[in-house]
Amino acid sequence: MDYSKLLNPEVCAIPPSGIRKFFDIAGTMEGVISLGVGEPDFVTPWKIRQAGIASLEEGRTRYSANKGLAALRSEISRYLKRKYTLSYHPDKEILVTIGGSEAIDAVIRALVCPGDEVIIPQPSYVCYEPMTRLVGGVPVIIETKAENEFKVTPEELLSSITDKTKLLILPYPCNPTGAVMEKEDLERIAKVLKEKEIFVLSDEIYSELTYTGRHCSIASIEGMKEQTVVVNGFSKAFSMTGWRLGYACGPEPIIEQVTKIHQYAIMCAPTTAQYAAIEALRNCDGEVAEMKEEYDMRRRLMVSGFNRLGLTCREPKGAFYTFPCISKTGMSSDEFCERLLLSKKVALVPGTAFGKSGEGFVRASYCYSIEHIARALARIEAFMKEEGVL
Amino acid sequence: MNTKILNLLSRNARYTPDELAVMTGLSTAEVEKEIAEMEEQGLICGYKALIDWEKVDNTLVSAIIELKVTPKPGHGFEEVARRVMKFPQVESVYLMSGGYDLSVVVKGKSFQEVALFVAKELSTIDSVLSTATHFVLRRYKEQDVELIGAPVDDREAFFL
Numbered sequence: 212m213d214y215s216k217l218l219n220p221e222v223c224a225i226p227p228s229g230i231r232k233f234f235d236i237a238g239t240m241e242g243v244i245s246l247g248v249g250e251p252d253f254v255t256p257w258k259i260r261q262a263g264i265a266s267l268e269e270g271r272t273r274y275s276a277n278k279g280l281a282a283l284r285s286e287i288s289r290y291l292k293r294k295y296t297l298s299y300h301p302d303k304e305i306l307v308t309i310g311g312s313e314a315i316d317a318v319i320r321a322l323v324c325p326g327d328e329v330i331i332p333q334p335s336y337v338c339y340e341p342m343t344r345l346v347g348g349v350p351v352i353i354e355t356k357a358e359n360e361f362k363v364t365p366e367e368l369l370s371s372i373t374d375k376t377k378l379l380i381l382p383y384p385c386n387p388t389g390a391v392m393e394k395e396d397l398e399r400i401a402k403v404l405k406e407k408e409i410f411v412l413s414d415e416i417y418s419e420l421t422y423t424g425r426h427c428s429i430a431s432i433e434g435m436k437e438q439t440v441v442v443n444g445f446s447k448a449f450s451m452t453g454w455r456l457g458y459a460c461g462p463e464p465i466i467e468q469v470t471k472i473h474q475y476a477i478m479c480a481p482t483t484a485q486y487a488a489i490e491a492l493r494n495c496d497g498e499v500a501e502m503k504e505e506y507d508m509r510r511r512l513m514v515s516g517f518n519r520l521g522l523t524c525r526e527p528k529g530a531f532y533t534f535p536c537i538s539k540t541g542m543s544s545d546e547f548c549e550r551l552l553l554s555k556k557v558a559l560v561p562g563t564a565f566g567k568s569g570e571g572f573v574r575a576s577y578c579y580s581i582e583h584i585a586r587a588l589a590r591i592e593a594f595m596k597e598e599g600v601l
Numbered sequence: 602m603n604t605k606i607l608n609l610l611s612r613n614a615r616y617t618p619d620e621l622a623v624m625t626g627l628s629t630a631e632v633e634k635e636i637a638e639m640e641e642q643g644l645i646c647g648y649k650a651l652i653d654w655e656k657v658d659n660t661l662v663s664a665i666i667e668l669k670v671t672p673k674p675g676h677g678f679e680e681v682a683r684r685v686m687k688f689p690q691v692e693s694v695y696l697m698s699g700g701y702d703l704s705v706v707v708k709g710k711s712f713q714e715v716a717l718f719v720a721k722e723l724s725t726i727d728s729v730l731s732t733a734t735h736f737v738l739r740r741y742k743e744q745d746v747e748l749i750g751a752p753v754d755d756r757e758a759f760f761l
Contacts, residue, residue: 245754248754248756250756252754252756508609508624508625511623511624511626512620512623512624515623581613581624582613585620
């Protein structure tokens, strides 16, 4: 059977993940030290697990409302108010989804028509471009610059906007660069957007992991709430990746349509995870703060480690990645990562996996113990010496 | 006092002042000064390696001994505690609430050696009314360190 005739050519055209190759090699090697994983090493706090277990013991094993448990939506509403001064109506403006990922997909599907342009800053998380293409949208890439701390500038935004622009994706705090957009940065962007009929999808999944100052959501900038959907979730803040739970918040007419997509594709997010999440929002500020402090310590250690090796590493202000520049080695990102893996068995992710503008950089995650990070850095140092670049 | 440094050192006493400086955001000189002060004040009482002695010599044993004691007028439990803690076999001594008074951790080369030590040295102390010896059969966790089953990183997804 000729499968290529059966399959949707749009799907076939999506390139496979840029790092597959490395991790296929890494998977066959013994003794690899990885800094590649983009997932917390902490287990979900016990209180949250317990709440999930309790819901099972009580037999709460049925569907929830399509939008998610009413109690959870109320907690999300309260949480967003208390943390980020955002006001969303629990019944009309909040949808509980399967991770932030589903929210991103459903929002893009609800908004983007074939031919619409979607502005995507890169280097960034890898899902935005394929999701846009799948609905016939046209990705327009902003290549953010190291000298701008990988923020989107108003000038870059202006020059990317055409009369076909429908949506701007704003992925801050940013995976892989660790960049954040501060209030003043967002105000400048908002000024450009307010004059236009452009919608914003603000992916704030790393909002709790902001190390210098408080996270600011673009939806909290005056006048922006009406043209923004905020996507957030439980994976990163509460170490709940495997529970698959996120949410989208936005204007009622948008959420209403996004809910239709969610309702037909998903029905509802897992009920056990939703009960656990209620506990997370109600009683786990302390646990979140503790994990954040631990990440912060590792972050400083890793930044200092790379800079000591002459691999210029700007301070990542959010998320849990460092993004050091390796161009002084004369190698490309791919080359650096492949040689490092083969010679010293350390797995990093080449910056190019997050867009062309990631060339010259590598991503190193600090979702690892301090001892693990120190061992990896020692191996990278040995590698640099062997290559004669240190 | 700097609790951040204390927390870090209690996890790993071998962090260098340079490493601690990076992790806490202080300068190396400040870290060194803080540590010196906390040593001076007795907040940091020592630095020792945590050794799994059973792996070194699997005949070694330890036991927790419950002592019931008559407190001395004016001295309370301290006099007998001081006496008990002087034995080199005694690793730690705690005053306890509940059904007995002193909890004493004793180590020795064999069950018999420990039992004899209790019989000859501890039960013969005047104010000791009774002893109960509980031998440790297996150590799972010691001072926050898990001694069995090194944790395995089972994160499978190399998501970006």
